[in-house]
Amino acid sequence: MQQRLERSAAYEEGKKDIAKWQPQVKANREAATLNFAGQSKKGIQKVTTASLQATFRPETEMEQEVRAALAPRSRSVSHT
Numbered sequence: 001m002q003q004r005l006e007r008s009a010a011y012e013e014g015k016k017d018i019a020k021w022q023p024q025v026k027a028n029r030e031a032a033t034l035n036f037a038g039q040s041k042k043g044i045q046k047v048t049t050a051s052l053q054a055t056f057r058p059e060t061e062m063e064q065e066v067r068a069a070l071a072p073r074s075r076s077v078s079h080t
Contacts (some may be wrong), residue, residue: 028034058064 058067
């Protein structure tokens with residue numbers, strides 16, 4: 001019985017959280033197109049495979065083995 005009351009209370013709380021977003025969701029659904037251009041781009045960085053490779057540090061034994069196996073190949077691969 002206690003679990004049922006807890007689930008009911010959690011459901012009601014969740015319903016309140018969802019209700020605050022309903023107007024925005026409805027507007028987005030009714031819009032012909034969505035435009036995200038006005039949103040702030042702070043903190044968004046362009047991530048490339050080269051930047052990931054440059055900062056990657058193998059931590060596990062498997063990652064170290066893979067890096068060692070790929071090391072000779074990575075030198076001969078040219079990036080465009």
